[in-house]
Amino acid sequence: MYVTTAVIGAGHAGLAASHFLTGASVDHVVLERGEVANSWRHERWDSLRLLTPNWLSRLPGAAYEGPEPDGYADTSEVVDLLERSAKDVPVRTGVNVTSVRRSPEGYTLTTSEGPVRARTVVIASGACNRPVVPTFDVPAGVEQVTPFDYRNPSRLPDGGVLVVGASATGVQLAAEIQQSGRAVVLSVGEHVRLPRVYRGRDVLWWMHHAGIWGQRYDELDDLTRARRLPSPQLVAGSTLDLNTLTSMGVELVGRLSTIRDGAALFSGGLRNVAALADLKLNRLLDTFDEWAGTAPGERHEPTRVPESARWRLDLRSGEIGSIVWATGFRPDYSWLDVPVVDAKGALVHDGGVVGDGLYALGLPVLRRRGSTFICGIEDDARDVIGHLVRGLG
Amino acid sequence: MSNGVNVQALLDAREVLKGAPEAAQFTWRASSKWQHGVHSTTKIQKFFGLGQEQSHKSESVFEADHPEIFAAEDNGVTPIEYLLVGLAACLTAGVASVAQNRGIKLNSVESVVEGNHDIRGILGADSDVRNGFNDIKVTFTIDADASQADVEALVAQSQKRSAVFDALTNPTNVTVEVA
Numbered sequence: 001m002y003v004t005t006a007v008i009g010a011g012h013a014g015l016a017a018s019h020f021l022t023g024a025s026v027d028h029v030v031l032e033r034g035e036v037a038n039s040w041r042h043e044r045w046d047s048l049r050l051l052t053p054n055w056l057s058r059l060p061g062a063a064y065e066g067p068e069p070d071g072y073a074d075t076s077e078v079v080d081l082l083e084r085s086a087k088d089v090p091v092r093t094g095v096n097v098t099s100v101r102r103s104p105e106g107y108t109l110t111t112s113e114g115p116v117r118a119r120t121v122v123i124a125s126g127a128c129n130r131p132v133v134p135t136f137d138v139p140a141g142v143e144q145v146t147p148f149d150y151r152n153p154s155r156l157p158d159g160g161v162l163v164v165g166a167s168a169t170g171v172q173l174a175a176e177i178q179q180s181g182r183a184v185v186l187s188v189g190e191h192v193r194l195p196r197v198y199r200g201r202d203v204l205w206w207m208h209h210a211g212i213w214g215q216r217y218d219e220l221d222d223l224t225r226a227r228r229l230p231s232p233q234l235v236a237g238s239t240l241d242l243n244t245l246t247s248m249g250v251e252l253v254g255r256l257s258t259i260r261d262g263a264a265l266f267s268g269g270l271r272n273v274a275a276l277a278d279l280k281l282n283r284l285l286d287t288f289d290e291w292a293g294t295a296p297g298e299r300h301e302p303t304r305v306p307e308s309a310r311w312r313l314d315l316r317s318g319e320i321g322s323i324v325w326a327t328g329f330r331p332d333y334s335w336l337d338v339p340v341v342d343a344k345g346a347l348v349h350d351g352g353v354v355g356d357g358l359y360a361l362g363l364p365v366l367r368r369r370g371s372t373f374i375c376g377i378e379d380d381a382r383d384v385i386g387h388l389v390r391g392l393g
Numbered sequence: 394m395s396n397g398v399n400v401q402a403l404l405d406a407r408e409v410l411k412g413a414p415e416a417a418q419f420t421w422r423a424s425s426k427w428q429h430g431v432h433s434t435t436k437i438q439k440f441f442g443l444g445q446e447q448s449h450k451s452e453s454v455f456e457a458d459h460p461e462i463f464a465a466e467d468n469g470v471t472p473i474e475y476l477l478v479g480l481a482a483c484l485t486a487g488v489a490s491v492a493q494n495r496g497i498k499l500n501s502v503e504s505v506v507e508g509n510h511d512i513r514g515i516l517g518a519d520s521d522v523r524n525g526f527n528d529i530k531v532t533f534t535i536d537a538d539a540s541q542a543d544v545e546a547l548v549a550q551s552q553k554r555s556a557v558f559d560a561l562t563n564p565t566n567v568t569v570e571v572a
Contacts, residue, residue, distance in 0.1 A: 190553075257563040268528075268562035272552040279546045308528065 006118035013362025014124035019060035020385035037082035049236035072236030120357035128329035136259040153180035159321020167230035170326030189255035199297040210291040213370030274303035352384040487551030
């Protein structure tokens with residue numbers, strides 16, 4: 001099989017790429033290992049909802065049309081959105097790409113359904129293919145769970161739960177596990193604190209309208225840092241910061257440094273990571289006020305940190321039955337036999353342009369801060385596919 | 394505006410060392426000699442870094458002893474107090490560097506570092522008490538041409554990039570051998 005462009009992955013990024021390729025009359029195929037929106041169907045926990053309100057969750061050819069523009073989509077609604085966007089997209093489902101190599105004409109893809117030759121390739125295989133799990137010596141008897149395994153609190157073994165990581169995933173899972181009646185200890189490293197609502201509007205309304213999400217990748221002071229920024233402490237519908245969790249009874253401890261002799265050892269720097277997040281939040285709210293040209297709106301109580309947070313937790317005492325690793329995700333490029341991945345496993349690209357007809361879409365801060373979110377894909381795909389089409393000459 | 398920190402050199406070094414991690418490997422060294430009682434003298438001059446042996450301009454000498462209430466001669470500060478010296482110096486250097494990078498003029502930076510220590514641990518009087526500090530508190534008093542929030546951000550960023558803050562707040566593998 002030969003196509004001008006092979007798109008790998010039928011998630012929001014691959015579908016958006018196809019939309020613009022079709023618009024430019026470029027013959028292409030979208031190769032999908034499973035089905036459309038596969039990771040949303042199979043790699044998400046039960047209660048997950050999008051962090052963006054419905055009115056922001058739009059894709060090329062599929063905007064939200066339901067009765068709750070201010071609601072937050074659950075996974076079935078995300079799947080529905082993607083399926084609507086996939087109408088008229090040449091998707092081949094059940095095709096697993098196992099290798100991409102250079103060829104004289106461009107690239108050769110090895111797939112579970114035979115080879116595909118292509119002049120150009122768009123990598124749209126996602127930013128969250130694998131949960132990141134640090135390699136610590138966890139005592140036998142303590143079950144380890146990643147967000148890919150986790151479905152709901154009832155599936156966890158008996159006993160307390162150590163949730164490691166306090167970004168969007170960590171705070172959401174900590175909250176629902178604590179509410180299910182289990183004692184949660186939450187290990188907190190650097191994080192991004194956000195209120196759900198600021199001055200009566202969703203905080204992401206502000207990010208969108210005040211131009212934060214529009215900031216271009218090549219105009220940021222520290223792009224590497226921006227791309228590695230953890231997802232904000234947000235959940236659908238309400239504020240879920242560390243103070244909320246403390247009020248629910250969650251115990252905060254510092255960043256997990258190591259596990260030694262069966263004991264988890266936490267950093268003594270909890271107070272400072274909380275201070276950094278509080279200061280950063282206030283600076284962001286100042287930015288919103290400046291953009292709005294009005295007097296400052298509400299400010300938030302500084303993060304309450306325990307007077308003397310525990311820095312040692314014995315994992316053999318029976319207090320902790322399981323550890324939930326909410327320590328981030330990373331893309332998987334093990335199938336990419338082209339030297340375009342750096343020593344840390346990140347794809348090297350300039351705003352989605354990898355070079356030699358190879359492109360990427362759907363990565364954090366790919367071309368703008370908003371690239372990290374579903375609604376950022378349309379502008380990115382327009383730019384990246386525009387570059388691809390110009391390259392076809 | 395200058396606080397006397399050559400931030401450009403630091404930023405340049407960051408860029409160079411991104412691509413040369415081996416040159417970033419430093420070894421800091423101290424040589425210590427027992428004097429008498431619990432008095433020791435520690436000297437520091439040479440270290441390794443940027444791929445070769447390096448040297449301070451001159452040797453520094455540190456006397457360590459215990460105070461007279463410990464029935465010692467008090468020829469110098471208590472070893473655990475040297476940790477306070479390190480922490481204060483590291484955070485202060487960080488404040489100055491971050492301020493320089495952010496264009497904030499510092500008029501004065503003072504800090505008090507307090508380490509709370511239950512000495513029943515080192516005396517073996519109670520096995521539930523640890524040997525080291527129970528907690529440490531640093532209080533900065535900073536006069537700068539900046540808002541309170543900006544000053545707090547300086548201090549927070551300084552902690553984030555501090556070697557000694559990290560060494561004190563996180564565990565480190567320590568190997569002690571007899572040569």
